[in-house]
Amino acid sequence: MAPPTFHIEADAPGEFLKLTLTGDWDAEITARFAAEVGATLRRMVTEGTRHGQLRTLIDMKRKNVVPQTVAAEFAKMVRPDSPSKRIALVFSGALHRMQAKRIADERCALFESVEEARAWLFAD
Known part of the structure; x- marks a missing residue:
């Protein structure tokens, strides 16, 4: 079982943010x-992200x-006023897909690979 961790990669000029999440998460x-x-997004905006x-x-x-309480907190980050296009x-996995769908809105798409996801993000 992987420990709960996250990694944030921010590219303000490229207007790209990658969040990598692992393990079992709790409220903490x-x-x-x-x-x-939140701090990363504020920095990105000051560095030119529109x-x-x-x-x-x-x-x-x-x-x-x-757990559902943690999912509810996570869903707040994918809210309509976020800076994400x-x-x-x-x-x-199927359970993961169901949980991801619950937090998704019309700006979101679900993928099984990072490569597919990146291609969709930059396909304008």
């Missing part, structure tokens, strides 16, 4: 993740299904 790591993503133009890739292939969610 979810709160830490939300705070760090609001509403960000392409976000969330790689959850190695992240386990989370498109959000690609990479998942593995």
Whole structure:
């Protein structure tokens, strides 16, 4: 079982954000993740990322299904006023797919590989 971790890759000039999530998450790591993503987004905007133009890739292939309370907190990050133009969610397994679909909106698409997700994000 992988420990709960996350990695944030931010490219402000390229208007691209990649979030890689692994392991079993609880409320504590979810709160830490939300705070760090918020700080990253604020920095990206000051470095030139335009609001509403960000392409976000969330790689959850190695992240386990989370409790409903944690999923609800995570869903707040994929909200209509976020700076993302498109959000690609990479998942593995049927349960994971169902959980990813619950947080998705019209800007989101689900993928089984990072390569497919990246291609969709940049296909204008």
